[in-house]
Amino acid sequence: MVPCNLAEDVFIPEHEQFDIVYVETEAKLFNQETGEKISRPKKEKYRIRVFEQMDKKGYFKGKTVKILHDPRLEQEVEYEKQKTNGTRTTETD
Numbered sequence: 001m002v003p004c005n006l007a008e009d010v011f012i013p014e015h016e017q018f019d020i021v022y023v024e025t026e027a028k029l030f031n032q033e034t035g036e037k038i039s040r041p042k043k044e045k046y047r048i049r050v051f052e053q054m055d056k057k058g059y060f061k062g063k064t065v066k067i068l069h070d071p072r073l074e075q076e077v078e079y080e081k082q083k084t085n086g087t088r089t090t091e092t093d
Contacts, residue, residue, distance in 0.1 A: 004069035010043075012069055021051040022069040027062060041066075048072065 004010040004022060012022060022045050029039035041064075046054065048071060054060065 005073050006070060007066075007068040010068050016045070017069075018071045018074060019047060020045050020069070021048055021067065021071065023051070024066040024068055025060065026064045028064065043068070 004012060007022075010022065012020070022043065024041045024043050026039055026041035028037065030036065031038050
């Protein structure tokens with residue numbers, strides 16, 4: 001298990017670190033009589049392409065979405081490390 005890159009208290013399996021987006025979604029619902037919040041957030045996971053399509057199509061409209069782990073950030077950090085260290089390799093054939 002490895003920690004998420006955007007949430008400290010959430011851990012994910014190592015094999016899902018680079019291709020799964022973890023989010024916490026909540027469609028807020030309130031009791032009409034008391035005004036008490038009755039909805040609860042739920043954690044969901046999506047493949048990167050599926051998450052992008054759902055976001056583009058408006059699936060998350062009206063919901064509060066908190067991204068817990070975004071593998072695209074991991075890839076950017078790794079690329080920057082390689083770029084600054086000069087260890088980035090290119091194949092020439």
